[in-house]
Amino acid sequence: MGEKMARFLNFNQPLVKIILFFLVVFSLFPVVWTIINSFKELVDIVTPIPKLFFSPTMENYIYVFSRPKIQIALMNSVIIVGSALMIGSIMGIPAAYALAKYKIRGGEDIKFFVLSLRFLPPVAIAIPLMAIFLDLGLYDTKMSMVITYTLLTMSTIIWLSIPAFEQVPQSIEEAGIIDGYGPYAIFFKISLPIAAPALFGAIIFSFVLVWNEFLIALMLTTFDAKTLPIVASEFTLLGRNVPWGILNASVIILSLPPLIFLGAISGFLNRILKGNK
Amino acid sequence: MAKIICSGIAKSYGNVEVVRDFNLDIEDKEFVVFLGPSGSGKSTILRMIAGLEEISGGVLKIGEKDVTHLPPKDRGVAMVFQNYALYPHMNVYDNIAFGLKRLKMPAAEIKQKVDNVVEMLGLQAFLKQKPSQLSGGQQQRVAIGRAMIKTPEVFLFDEPLSNLDAKLRHALRKEIHQLHKRIDTTTVYVTHDQSEAMALADRIVLLESGNIEQVGSPTEIFNYPRTRFVADFIGSPSMNFIEGQIVKTDNGYRFKGADFDMALDESLYDDLQQGAVTLGIRPVHMQLSDDDAINGEVIDLEYLGNENSLTIKLGGQEIVAVLPEGISPKVGAKISLTAPQDKLHLFVNDVNLYRVGA
Ligand SMILES: Nc1ncnc2c1ncn2[C@@H]1O[C@H](COP(=O)(O)OP(=O)(O)OP(=O)(O)O)[C@@H](O)[C@H]1O
Ligand SMILES: [Mg+2]
Numbered sequence: 001m002g003e004k005m006a007r008f009l010n011f012n013q014p015l016v017k018i019i020l021f022f023l024v025v026f027s028l029f030p031v032v033w034t035i036i037n038s039f040k041e042l043v044d045i046v047t048p049i050p051k052l053f054f055s056p057t058m059e060n061y062i063y064v065f066s067r068p069k070i071q072i073a074l075m076n077s078v079i080i081v082g083s084a085l086m087i088g089s090i091m092g093i094p095a096a097y098a099l100a101k102y103k104i105r106g107g108e109d110i111k112f113f114v115l116s117l118r119f120l121p122p123v124a125i126a127i128p129l130m131a132i133f134l135d136l137g138l139y140d141t142k143m144s145m146v147i148t149y150t151l152l153t154m155s156t157i158i159w160l161s162i163p164a165f166e167q168v169p170q171s172i173e174e175a176g177i178i179d180g181y182g183p184y185a186i187f188f189k190i191s192l193p194i195a196a197p198a199l200f201g202a203i204i205f206s207f208v209l210v211w212n213e214f215l216i217a218l219m220l221t222t223f224d225a226k227t228l229p230i231v232a233s234e235f236t237l238l239g240r241n242v243p244w245g246i247l248n249a250s251v252i253i254l255s256l257p258p259l260i261f262l263g264a265i266s267g268f269l270n271r272i273l274k275g276n277k
Numbered sequence: 278m279a280k281i282i283c284s285g286i287a288k289s290y291g292n293v294e295v296v297r298d299f300n301l302d303i304e305d306k307e308f309v310v311f312l313g314p315s316g317s318g319k320s321t322i323l324r325m326i327a328g329l330e331e332i333s334g335g336v337l338k339i340g341e342k343d344v345t346h347l348p349p350k351d352r353g354v355a356m357v358f359q360n361y362a363l364y365p366h367m368n369v370y371d372n373i374a375f376g377l378k379r380l381k382m383p384a385a386e387i388k389q390k391v392d393n394v395v396e397m398l399g400l401q402a403f404l405k406q407k408p409s410q411l412s413g414g415q416q417q418r419v420a421i422g423r424a425m426i427k428t429p430e431v432f433l434f435d436e437p438l439s440n441l442d443a444k445l446r447h448a449l450r451k452e453i454h455q456l457h458k459r460i461d462t463t464t465v466y467v468t469h470d471q472s473e474a475m476a477l478a479d480r481i482v483l484l485e486s487g488n489i490e491q492v493g494s495p496t497e498i499f500n501y502p503r504t505r506f507v508a509d510f511i512g513s514p515s516m517n518f519i520e521g522q523i524v525k526t527d528n529g530y531r532f533k534g535a536d537f538d539m540a541l542d543e544s545l546y547d548d549l550q551q552g553a554v555t556l557g558i559r560p561v562h563m564q565l566s567d568d569d570a571i572n573g574e575v576i577d578l579e580y581l582g583n584e585n586s587l588t589i590k591l592g593g594q595e596i597v598a599v600l601p602e603g604i605s606p607k608v609g610a611k612i613s614l615t616a617p618q619d620k621l622h623l624f625v626n627d628v629n630l631y632r633v634g635a
Contacts, residue, residue, distance in 0.1 A: 171362035174329050175423070179376035180350035193366045 038248035045244045060249035070250070073231035080145045080227060081210050087146070088153030089203055095154075096161030097187060101173075111162065117155040125151070126219040133220065140222045148220060149210045156206035157199075164198035165191060208258045228254055279340030279353065279430035279463055280305045281326065287334035288321050288487075295321055296487040299335070303465065308457050310474040311467045313484035314510070319467040320435055322484075326465060327433050328352050340430055353430035355423075357437045361416040363408035363423075369395075370404045373422045394422045397456075414445040421453070425460070432457075432464040438473065450476060471511055475499070483507055505627040508557050514586070516622070517563075517596040519556045519571075523549060523623070532556055532623075536592050537571040542618040546630045549623075554630075557622035560586070563598035566615035571596075573614070575606050589614070 037045050039056040064070050099107050117125075129148055130139065138144040168191050176186045192199075214229045221230065232250040235243065281303040288296040296318045303309050311319040324330035326337065328349035337345045344352045363372050370391060377387045395401055398418045408416050417437055424432060437453070438446040454477055457464055468474055474481050475495040483490040483498065491503045502508035508516045521534035523541070530541040530549050543549055576595070577588035585605050587598045589612060598614055606612055623630040 169360065169362065171358045171360055172364060175356070175358065175362040175364070175420075176375075177329065178327065178349050178354065178356045179423075179427075180379050185379075190364060194364075 034248050034251055037244060038252050040245055042243065042245050045248075060245040061253075063246055064249045064253060069226075069231055069234075070228075073226050073228045074253075076142060076145075076225055077211065077228040080142055080149055080225070081207065083146045084149030084153045084210055085203060085207055087150045088157050088206060091150075092154040092157035093161055093192075093199060094187070096158045097165050097191060099158070100162045100165035101191075111159075114155045114158045117151065118159065122213075122215040123219070126216045129216075130219055139220070140225050142225050144220060145217065145225050145227070148216060149213070152210055152213070153206040156209060157202050160202035160205060161195070161199055164195040164202065167198070168194045204261045208261060211258055280338075281431060281463060281465070282338040283322075283326075283335065284338075285335035286322070286325060286332060286337060288318075288325060288330065289333045294487070296325075299487070299489065301482060301489070301492065303463060305463055306461045308464045308466065308477060308479045310478035310481050311465065311484055312471060312474040312478075312481050312510075313469065313490075315469060316486075317484040318487040319469070319484055321487075323433055323435055323465060323467050326431070327354050327356050329356075354433055355425070355427050355429035355431070356433040356435070357417070357420050357424050359436040359439050361408070361413070361420045361440075363416055363419055365408055368405050368407055369400060369411070369419050372408065372419055373426055376423065376427050390426055391422075394426050397425075397459075398422050398452075413441050414449055417441065417449060418452075421456070425456075429462065432462050432466075434464070434466040436468055437466075438468070439470075446473075453477065471513065475511075483510065501629070501631055501633070502557075502622065503629055505555065505557070505624045505629070508622055508624070508629065512559050512561075514560045514597050514599070516557045516559050517598075518624075519558070519591065519594070519596065521554060521556055523551050523554050525551050532621075534592070536573060539570045539615065539621075540618075541621070541623075545619060545621075545632060546623060547632045548630065550625075552625070555624040555627075557624060557629075558596075558616045558620065560597040560599045562616045562620035563600065563614050564616060565600070565604060566613045568613075568615070570613065570615035573612055575608055575610050575612050578605060578608060580605075587612070 038060055039058070040051070040054055041057055041059065044051050044054045098104060099111060104110070125148070129144075133139040133141075133144040136144075138147075172194070173186050173190060176190045181189065212229060213227070214233070217227045217230050221227070232254050235247050235250055281301075283299055283301045283303075286296065286299040287294065299322060301309075311323060313319050321330060325332050326339075328344070328347060332345050335345070336343060339352055339354070364375060367375065373391050373394060374387050377390065395404065398421060400415070400418055400422060403411060403415060403419075408419065411419065417440075420437070434453075438449055441449065450473060453466075457477075466477060478495055480492060480494055481498050482492050485506055491498060491507045493501070498507060498511055502511060505518070509518075519534065519537070521532050521537065524531050524533045528540075530543055532539045532541055532554070541549065571591065573589040573591040573596070575587055576590045579586040579588075580602075581599075583602055584599050585602060587600060587606070589596050589598060
């Protein structure tokens with residue numbers, strides 16, 4: 001069955017090539033259209049006949065970047081996501097190592113708990129946190145967002161790093177022990193570098209997760225700590241005269257970082273799905 | 278250089294005792310091979326000597342020093358693993374030098390030592406390569422280099438050749454043998470391959486479910502297996518076992534059964550008594566006989582080049598005889614066999630009756 005499938009999907013057959021070509025065009029079209037439109041003036045966008053030739057303008061981008069709201073949101077996103085990633089990695093990676101390598105009492109329960117955090121609907125996380133942060137006077141602060149996003153990044157990083165460390169053969173660590181190294185040196189000089197490519201993937205993956213995060217941010221911020229997705233979404237609320245060009249430009253700004261990492265991620269997912277390096 | 282003394286060593290995982298009361302003295306410079314079937318505890322004992330596995334009971338001394346509860350780095354041991362266990366992110370040079378770097382040795386001195394080892398193992402061409410770019414045999418050579426560089430008191434090998442193909446296994450086995458002769462380090466080597474054990478060992482320690490079945494030189498173990506288990510485990514093709522009776526007649530003791538009747542040389546055994554016995558004969562010790570000792574029917578003949586392997590039906594069982602090339606009876610032919618007196622093994626309750634030193 002698998003073999004038949006493989007023969008059917010022989011990528012060298014002209015028919016398959018044509019089908020693939022159209023699939024690619026079909027799925028890339030909206031993205032390309034958005035990119036093109038982000039360089040158009042509004043009049044060029046709303047014409048009934050789509051204009052393929054136009055004089056490109058940077059106006060939309062200049063407008064987006066010159067808005068204080070956007071500048072603040074961009075800074076917020078960078079600070080919040082960056083901090084959450086850093087703290088999540090520094091705490092999550094050693095935790096994953098411990099869970100993968102040592103028989104800790106309740107280790108399986110910890111693993112399941114970490115996993116379950118990711119399965120909860122965001123609202124279920126956001127509402128209790130909202131109450132807590134309001135009580136603590138931290139509501140709508142970057143601090144509260146960093147704490148919340150760290151929960152997300154840390155659990156994701158732990159969850160994805162455990163298999164990365166489990167793939168480091170026990171005997172390689174034992175060779176390090178025989179070579180005279182202690183547990184910290186084994187972690188930093190042997191296991192960490194061996195697992196690094198997969199760990200890198202885990203960090204990227206959780207980056208995309210929090211960079212795009214919308215629902216929790218919507219509930220935990222009102223003004224000061226708004227992140228880029230929240231502010232970008234507000235462009236649609238500017239009234240009946242939708243500023244399509246600006247909207248397109250902000251979509252591009254928002255998607256660019258995750259897109260850049262897409263290559264890295266696809267390699268990482270391949271590795272996870274194949275179960276080995 | 279060091280002696281290893283195991284006194285009453287035990288290992289339990291939870292309530293399961295996998296090794297109990299293990300006693301063995303390994304002499305300085307000796308090459309000892311732990312041989313036994315899968316799950317017999319070879320690796321467990323080796324890893325206890327290495328310090329990778331906690332010792333649950335008893336005392337372990339390496340070179341007069343009690344190391345029972347010391348970490349590996351304080352035992353002067355180096356180890357080679359079955360799956361090579363090289364550091365995949367380091368090149369060959371760094372793999373070998375890794376252990377020395379911890380000692381804050383000057384780089385020039387490290388380089389000189391690595392060069393020495395690398396030359397001895399013929400790895401000069403691969404210094405800058407990563408382990409994944411090397412063949413299995415080359416990788417294991419690097420692992421041996423990594424172990425040698427520390428000039429350990431004790432070398433430990435856990436099935437180092439098991440992942441290699443037959444030809445390479447043979448070549449590397451020879452290299453390990455010569456290496457040991459050159460550097461003369463006390464070595465403990467684990468394998469389940471008897472030919473490897475025979476070829477390398479000064480002494481073989483035959484293990485079965487965590488117990489020592491027999492300790493001895495390869496010739497001792499081959500010629501004087503103490504138990505039926507040892508006799509069966511060592512030698513290829515494996516020993517034939519024939520059930521019968523010891524009967525005392527006017528002209529001495531005889532081994533009798535439905536299809537056989539052989540004289541026994543009383544002087545070779547400690548305590549011959551009438552009754553049930555198992556006769557063991559190695560296929561290679563079988564000979565043609567003219568006096569109807571063991572009578573059977575040839576049911577198969579395999580040509581092995583310089584000899585023939587015959588399968589012979591004997592009553593309800595089959596035995597194997599390896600005979601010179603010239604002797605090639607037809608399948609279905611009757612055949613009569615015997616073996617030299619000193620190649621006969623008599624087992625009562627699975628213990629060999631041979632007289633020690635006979
Ligand atoms: N971590 C462990 N927990 C429980 N039992 C174990 C553990 N490690 C080994 N054992 C048991 O100890 C016994 C001896 O195992 P060991 O690995 O020493 O055998 P071995 O002779 O090296 O076998 P092989 O030739 O398969 O490597 C086996 O019965 C095994 O099931
Ligand atoms: Mg083993």
